[in-house]
Amino acid sequence: MRIVFMGTPDFAVASLNTLLDNGYEVAAVVTQPDKPKGRKRTLTPPPVKEAALARGLQVLQPARMRSPEAVEALAALQPDLIVTAAYGQILPKEVLELPRLGCINVHGSLLPRYRGGAPIQRAIINGEAVTGVTIMYMAEGLDTGDMISRVEVPILDSDTSGDLFAKLSEAGAQLLAQTLPSIVDGTASATPQNHEEATYAPNLNREDERLDWNRSARELYNQVRGLAPMAGAFTYLNGEVFKVWACKPEPQSDDSAAAPGTVLPGASGSLLVQTGDGALRLLTIQPAGKKAMDAEAWLQGARLPAGTRFGGEPQ
Structure with missing residues (x-):
């Protein structure tokens, strides 16, 4: 089984390493382009790129995943499954339909609560006592796909978003390892989200x-x-x-x-x-x-x- 992994920040690195450590074939890693950082605006690769190169993986960095060139490059990899974790771009329908086993996402909240790009930070800001990770099949909407598995993680009163990112990153990687076998053999159950209970966590401004x-x-x-x-x-x-x-x-x-x-x-x-x-x-x-x-x-x-x-x- 050929997997394409998509992710960008530190949160996603544990999931990538879990795939490799459990013997799955990662055909390539897709991540965001390098960005300037710091006062000197030094061009800096995302953490997932650094982790992928350290393990000898092919890395793709399309500026727009919706571009025909990006979709074509992805199709050429012939993935059986696409796994995403905090990638940072919405996947077009052409990409979602590429793999025979679909596309799954490791999302840092208990869906349908906190859909969007900043679920971890906003859970703390809103004073939540518990959050977690949901693995779901990806759909065209924003984090609207059917849920496969989830795990709860308590939020301590002393937790910063940095602390919670680390906890959910590890929890998500462990959940991914537990969930993948059922996806591969076709026994994974998919539970539709209750859209009436949905809340949103847009990126911070x-x-x-x-x-x-x-x-x-x-x-x-x-x-x-x-x-x-x-x-x-x-x-x-x-x-x-x-x-x-x-x-x-x-x-x-x-x-x-x-x-x-x-x-x-x-x-x-x-x-x-x-x-x-x-x-x-x-x-x-x-x-x-x-x-x-x-x-x-x-x-x-x-x-x-x-x-x-x-x-x-x-x-």
């Missing part, structure tokens, strides 16, 4: 990263850990971007009458900020033009005037 101090301390805490360690949450201080990488909710503040976003006095050297409900203790922050640092150490040198407030708009 800049506004998703902005802290609204009118929200509760718990909601802001979930937002911060759901964005770490990738994009990070941000606010403004004196009109400049001020990032928050780690924090801790407090049940009540020393001055509950303070306006949301106000830095609270008398917090024993801690950077404590009033929210719409409770206070948020900032632990790791990143002022504009600086590296991430300990919030208490920064506060000692910053000497903020009384009544300092986070928020507002950029200068």
